[in-house]
Amino acid sequence: MQWASEFAEIQSTLAERPDLRAAMKQLLTEHEIPVKVTEGGDRRERRKAILGALFGGELSLEDAVAQTEVQLGRDDSPHGDNNRVFASGWARRLIYTHTSVFYSWAVLEALLAGGAPRCFVAHSSAEAATSSCARELAGRAHDAAVLRDRIVQCYVHKRPMRVPLVPNHPHCTHVASPVPR
16 A cells, blocks of 8 residues: 655555545545635635645645635735745645645544554655754654644644644645554
């Protein structure tokens, strides 16, 4: 069974894993990740539609970023004049971060449902060796339920975390996977 070992492998893994695609879409449907970019009108629904198409394989990462820039731009946002909300690269960060969140969350749920209490976070070819995720997460096994709960607390409930989680920051390239045998 194929699993991504870093962010760059998520799309190819999803192409081979309809179960993970379905799990990511289910999590997307059931849970809201609140961000200012999606506040106002039907912006949350538009973001979910873009992510759903990305997770389903109808859009590439780059297409999803482009769609996000068009469909969730400043024009109809209550935060349209806020350069912090719409900082350079905002659409890429949103798509990459949410893809990573929902992928690792789906993997952790699958591992836990299959009776695996531990997960693994591999080193990434794009990691910054000095980042906290590279130093505190990568290259070792972790409690899958703890990492899943941290995702929910940080991304869904917006509680700041001072402990490692995956993804640990908007440019994080680490993902959860099964513990290697």
